[in-house]
Amino acid sequence: MPRTALRICPLCEATCGLTLTIEGTAVTGARGDREDVFSRGFICPKGAAFGAVDADPDRLRTPLVRRDGRLQEATWEEAYEAIAAAVPALVGEYGAQSVGVVLGNPNVHTMAGALYPPLLLKALGTRNLFTASTLDQMPKHVSSGLLFGDPFAIPVPDLDRTDFLLLLGANPLESNGSLCTAPDFPGRLKALRARGGTLVVVDPRRTRTARLADRHLAPRPGSDALLLAALAHTLLAEGLAAPGVLEEQSEGLGELAAALGSFTPEAVAPACDLPADEIRALARELAAAPTAAVYGRIGSCTVEFGTLASWLVDVLNVLTGNLDRPGGVLFPLSATGPRPRPAGPGKGFALGRWHSRVSGHPEAKSELPTTALAEEIETPGEGRIRALIAIAANPVLSAPDGRRLDAALAGLDFMVSIDPYLNETSRHAHVVLPPPPPSRSAHFDFAFNAFAVRNQARYTRPAVPLEAGLPDECEIHARLVLAVSGMHGTAGPAAVDELAVQATLAKETTDPHSPLHGRDPAHLAGLLTGESGPERRLDLMLRLGPYGDQFGLADAGTHANPAPNPALNPDPAPDAAPDAGTDAAAAGADDAHVDASAGFAAELSLERLLAHPHGIDLGPLRPRLPGVLRTRSGRIELLPDPIAAELPRLRAALADRPAALVLVGRRHLRSNNSWLHNVPALVGGSNRCTLQVHPEDAGRLGLADGGRARVTADGGSLDVPVEVTDAVRAGVVSLPHGWGHDRAGSRLSVASAQPGANVNQLLDGTRLDPLSGTAVLNGFPVELAPLP
Numbered sequence: 001m002p003r004t005a006l007r008i009c010p011l012c013e014a015t016c017g018l019t020l021t022i023e024g025t026a027v028t029g030a031r032g033d034r035e036d037v038f039s040r041g042f043i044c045p046k047g048a049a050f051g052a053v054d055a056d057p058d059r060l061r062t063p064l065v066r067r068d069g070r071l072q073e074a075t076w077e078e079a080y081e082a083i084a085a086a087v088p089a090l091v092g093e094y095g096a097q098s099v100g101v102v103l104g105n106p107n108v109h110t111m112a113g114a115l116y117p118p119l120l121l122k123a124l125g126t127r128n129l130f131t132a133s134t135l136d137q138m139p140k141h142v143s144s145g146l147l148f149g150d151p152f153a154i155p156v157p158d159l160d161r162t163d164f165l166l167l168l169g170a171n172p173l174e175s176n177g178s179l180c181t182a183p184d185f186p187g188r189l190k191a192l193r194a195r196g197g198t199l200v201v202v203d204p205r206r207t208r209t210a211r212l213a214d215r216h217l218a219p220r221p222g223s224d225a226l227l228l229a230a231l232a233h234t235l236l237a238e239g240l241a242a243p244g245v246l247e248e249q250s251e252g253l254g255e256l257a258a259a260l261g262s263f264t265p266e267a268v269a270p271a272c273d274l275p276a277d278e279i280r281a282l283a284r285e286l287a288a289a290p291t292a293a294v295y296g297r298i299g300s301c302t303v304e305f306g307t308l309a310s311w312l313v314d315v316l317n318v319l320t321g322n323l324d325r326p327g328g329v330l331f332p333l334s335a336t337g338p339r340p341r342p343a344g345p346g347k348g349f350a351l352g353r354w355h356s357r358v359s360g361h362p363e364a365k366s367e368l369p370t371t372a373l374a375e376e377i378e379t380p381g382e383g384r385i386r387a388l389i390a391i392a393a394n395p396v397l398s399a400p401d402g403r404r405l406d407a408a409l410a411g412l413d414f415m416v417s418i419d420p421y422l423n424e425t426s427r428h429a430h431v432v433l434p435p436p437p438p439s440r441s442a443h444f445d446f447a448f449n450a451f452a453v454r455n456q457a458r459y460t461r462p463a464v465p466l467e468a469g470l471p472d473e474c475e476i477h478a479r480l481v482l483a484v485s486g487m488h489g490t491a492g493p494a495a496v497d498e499l500a501v502q503a504t505l506a507k508e509t510t511d512p513h514s515p516l517h518g519r520d521p522a523h524l525a526g527l528l529t530g531e532s533g534p535e536r537r538l539d540l541m542l543r544l545g546p547y548g549d550q551f552g553l554a555d556a557g558t559h560a561n562p563a564p565n566p567a568l569n570p571d572p573a574p575d576a577a578p579d580a581g582t583d584a585a586a587a588g589a590d591d592a593h594v595d596a597s598a599g600f601a602a603e604l605s606l607e608r609l610l611a612h613p614h615g616i617d618l619g620p621l622r623p624r625l626p627g628v629l630r631t632r633s634g635r636i637e638l639l640p641d642p643i644a645a646e647l648p649r650l651r652a653a654l655a656d657r658p659a660a661l662v663l664v665g666r667r668h669l670r671s672n673n674s675w676l677h678n679v680p681a682l683v684g685g686s687n688r689c690t691l692q693v694h695p696e697d698a699g700r701l702g703l704a705d706g707g708r709a710r711v712t713a714d715g716g717s718l719d720v721p722v723e724v725t726d727a728v729r730a731g732v733v734s735l736p737h738g739w740g741h742d743r744a745g746s747r748l749s750v751a752s753a754q755p756g757a758n759v760n761q762l763l764d765g766t767r768l769d770p771l772s773g774t775a776v777l778n779g780f781p782v783e784l785a786p787l788p
Helices: 050-054 076-094 105-109 111-115 115-125 138-148 183-195 208-212 223-239 255-261 265-272 276-288 304-320 371-380 402-410 474-484 493-509 521-526 533-544 578-588 591-597 606-610 641-655 697-703 749-753
Strands: 002-008 019-021 028-034 064-067 068-075 099-103 130-131 163-166 198-200 216-218 293-298 387-391 414-416 429-434 454-457 615-622 662-664 689-692 708-713 716-725 730-734 785-788
Touching: 019 050, 050 099, 076 099, 076 414, 076 429, 076 474, 099 115, 099 371, 105 111, 105 115, 111 115, 111 474, 111 533, 115 474, 130 371, 130 716, 138 304, 138 474, 138 641, 138 697, 163 223, 163 276, 163 414, 183 198, 183 208, 198 208, 198 276, 198 730, 216 304, 223 265, 223 293, 223 641, 255 662, 265 276, 265 662, 293 304, 304 641, 371 402, 387 474, 414 474, 429 697, 474 493, 493 521, 521 591, 533 606, 689 708, 697 749, 697 785
Parallel strands: 099 130, 099 387, 163 198, 163 293, 198 216, 387 414, 414 429, 662 730, 689 716
Antiparallel strands: 002 019, 019 028, 064 068, 064 429, 454 615, 689 730, 708 716, 708 785
16 A cells, blocks of 8 residues: 655755655655645655656666776675775875865755765865865855855845845746745745735846746846946945944944945946946835845856855845845754854954965865866875765766866776766766665755755655665765774774764863753763664754753753743744744844844754654744854954955956857756756756857857757867747857766766756866855856857
């Protein structure tokens, strides 16, 4: 008989709750979980295809080990023995920096990807960390670090209460949102308009999101920072800035007008290719809205001035008084995040604490630019990367100049991949460790709850049991940590989790700010619940978090509100969120007290979470300033030195002669980077790798719809099918990201039959946002020529 089981969808940032239909061990259906406290039954095509993703016949089922030049099936023990023999020996001979680690986007969609990479990096001692962040979101981390002192303090738009939403470079109707976790993003935008609010979309393409908007502006790609600077200039020049209480919590506000003085609407209009009057009108409308939120995503991040654009997004939110305000942008309070502490100066955020060996790229958030990976492998000398551990990463497709990286990976002494597929990157590995299908894994969203538009906590155990003798994903990671540490065979995977628990409790019990100060760590560890090491760690994080039960030891007068907590509601009404006025009143005038207590009773634990399988609602986002600030001044630093030093370069861009034709990427609703092109239900239809060209450009260049063209840029040329459409503005072409499945040696039968073209091969990796090290993947110049 079929049965049902709950599972949080791991296929995009929306984190929707699913109800799976299971027959035997096969997932035969997936629908939205109507009782899920966050997603309320919403599902997209990716979630509906969960069963097909889970059962993909090309998924690897056993480890692969390279023998005599070929990857061959091996036992798990043989795989870890190979790692234990190779990695510690290389570190011993060449040093810790001879090992690099690459973390791909799927890491943040799994519990294992959140819990174990930090332990792996500590075990290795390497600073050679490369992640998908420098191909996507690092500018937002850097700007938040500089503004607020914490690169993870990223405010998100209060979608359900705002009156005015300005989206730049974001297409949430296709992406389901990014750095803004919001199930049913389309429904939330429609609700915004239904309640009389205004949606403005800035994008060079007329996306599905742009078609929904009240107004769509189509500027020249890469000009986001100039447009935002002109909006801020107008607010300041016309006396429209109204930061309110934020003025007392900020420094540098007085210097902003001079710093942005050059960026008048008239000055930026030619570079943006937007009328100055339209820019000025947008600034006035933003200022006049009762509440407003400015939100920028990948289109404004993966450009030459991505960090400046990300900074200016929040400058606008400050100038309009909408930062940390219901209906504006607010800082989520994740159930497993750090427990809020009283406001005060912090350590601040620094860039360039070390630099890459070859080109001297500065680190950002302990990461080096992924574009530097190939040269760090290729270039001889001390510190050369000789071994690589790639976890859920496919940089051959996702990073610029995949051909160069492809060749570099082939020259490694040793490589390990944790990946369910033999793809364009993992085919180079000496050992491939395949995680089980998602139905066999537990799920908690450590990363995305920190960006959620409503505070909540949800956890699902595996929907389908593992086959006897097979490890779960967390065990795979834990045993990797043991293997690279030289502890293979001397300890089991449970020891890794217990060491993590002990380290956390040792820190808490010696911290005078913690309610656990002076307690016995061993006794506290014995109070943890859970069926496995990862569950015990989750229980620990929940207990120590902002809503946690603190093992029943919290000081109610300082750390918790002893009153019953109505927000810890496992099943709130869909309209339970208070309006802006009510929420502001509930926040109270004493912001530091609000942040220290979060207004909640301390009662969350794994046991409580398991008792509510559809999740626990923790209430709407609430004001958290100044407690969230970790700058050295303890204030919002509106004009930090690295930003001020970048502004002359932005001013110089006002005089640049724009390229005749530039390229931007695009996302597909039924895809997530390079992940899902091997699932038949998620390819075809509109999910195609075509070069979109405006009719005017097509006519000028002699291109025909359905024909082929050669597109050429810094990194080389691609031959691609042409799609003539007015969905892109003139002077812009668009090719989607994540394709290019045409390399020999991979085992992706569906994807290789429709390989598409790798847009990142058009780049040579030299175009970067200098502050964040993020690759410029949008708005770069190209040339087109028709093919016969």
